[in-house]
Structures are given as C-alpha cells and as structure tokens.
C-alpha cells in the first residue's frame with residue numbers, strides 16, 4: 001500500500017506537486033468543480049459516450065460521466081497510488097449500489113432515512129465493467145490505451161482538469177489528446193489562467209496547441 005511513497009514525499013516537501021514523482025492527484029483541485037458546474041449548465045450529454053478522465057486524481061469528472069450513463073469511462077493518473085487508493089474506491093463509493101448503501105448509512109445504526117431518494121445505482125461489477133483504470137506518464141499511457149482498446153477505440157469525450165500547469169509536459173499531453181480523441185470528439189479542459197511558480201496556463205497551452213496544429217483543433221473559451 002502507498003508503494004510510491006507519495007503521501008510522505010508530498011508531506012515532507014510541503015508540496016502538492018513533485019514533478020516526475022507526484023503530480024497532484026491526491027487532492028481535488030478547484031477547476032474540477034468548475035468543470036462539473038459547466039457540465040450541468042451546458043447540459044453536456046454523456047449517454048453512450050466513450051469518455052477518458054485524463055489526469056483524473058479522485059476521478060470526479062469520470063464519475064459524473066458514469067452517472068450520466070456513459071458507455072465506457074477510462075481513468076488515468078500519473079500515480080498508481082492515486083488510482084488504487086483514491087480513484088477506484090471513489091468510483092465504487094459513488095456509482096455502485098454497494099457504495100451508495102454505505103454512504104447513506106444503511107449499514108450503520110443510523111436512524112434517519114436519507115432525505116433524497118438515491119439515484120438508481122448499479123452493482124459494482126456492472127459499473128466496473130464500464131470502467132478501466134490506468135496509471136503512468138502520458139506518452140506511455142496513450143500507447144497502452146491505443147493497444148488495449150481493441151478494436152482501436154478513440155474517445156468521444158476527454159475530460160481533463162488542472163493538467164496544463166507544467167509547460168514541460170505540453171508535448172506529451174498534446175500528443176495524447178491528438179492520438180486518443182475521436183475525429184468528432186471533444187476535449188473539455190479546465191485550468192487556471194496561470195500557474196504561479198510552475199509557469200503553465202491557458203494562454204501558453206492555447207499557443208502551444210495552435211503552433212502544433214495550425215488550425216486542425218478548434219478551441220472555445
């Protein structure tokens with residue numbers, strides 16, 4: 001458990017990011033909540049879509065897609081500890097009937113019934129059959145995803161929040177998006193305008209994408 005030692009490394013370095021060691025997936029970053037609000041406001045449809053939560057951390061975006069009846073949701077994080085200890089348990093807790101029961105207190109000695117009727121949830125094997133979990137660096141993971149998605153399956157929707165903080169990763173991130181996104185697919189990316197101390201941000205990433213593609217990607221603010 002916690003074989004990568006990222007919890008102690010993060011605590012001892014007083015940092016949420018240790019480049020190449022721990023990339024921040026143990027906490028939920030603010031833009032995830034902004035993107036989830038956007039899903040509701042813009043009524044983004046996940047039904048029957050194939051979705052990738054790239055740099056998923058706790059996996060809230062992928063969980064929203066699962067709850068929105070996506071056909072498949074794949075989760076990727078740099079750190080295996082995050083996938084094993086945070087993402088996967090979070091999917092089980094939020095999307096399966098077993099997890100919902102535990103969350104609603106039915107298995108405890110709670111007296112009050114939940115105020116809202118819980119949404120219909122699936123058994124864990126049904127939900128987990130729609131999910132896959134990957135860890136590792138983007139350039140390696142994209143090859144793994146391409147090779148393991150047989151027949152070669154690209155994503156209708158790629159969700160990614162707070163993943164453009166480090167310009168050193170832009171090339172790998174760009175190539176991953178380009179290789180994995182379906183021709184008619186969409187990337188929903190949430191980010192801070194600028195990441196002080198690391199250097200990345202929306203404008204720098206937009207510029208990078210434009211230079212690499214010269215018009216083949218379209219972006220909306």
Ligand SMILES: C[S@@+](CC[C@H](N)C(=O)[O-])C[C@H]1O[C@@H](n2cnc3c(N)ncnc32)[C@H](O)[C@@H]1O
Nearest residue numbers: 023024025028029032055057077078137138161
């Ligand atoms: C700041 S965290 C954001 C986590 C989550 N999306 C959120 O908003 O709460 C950045 C995430 O991007 C992923 N990531 C960053 N750089 C990466 C790289 N070079 N290769 C693979 N994953 C990377 C990490 O897995 C990490 O969880």
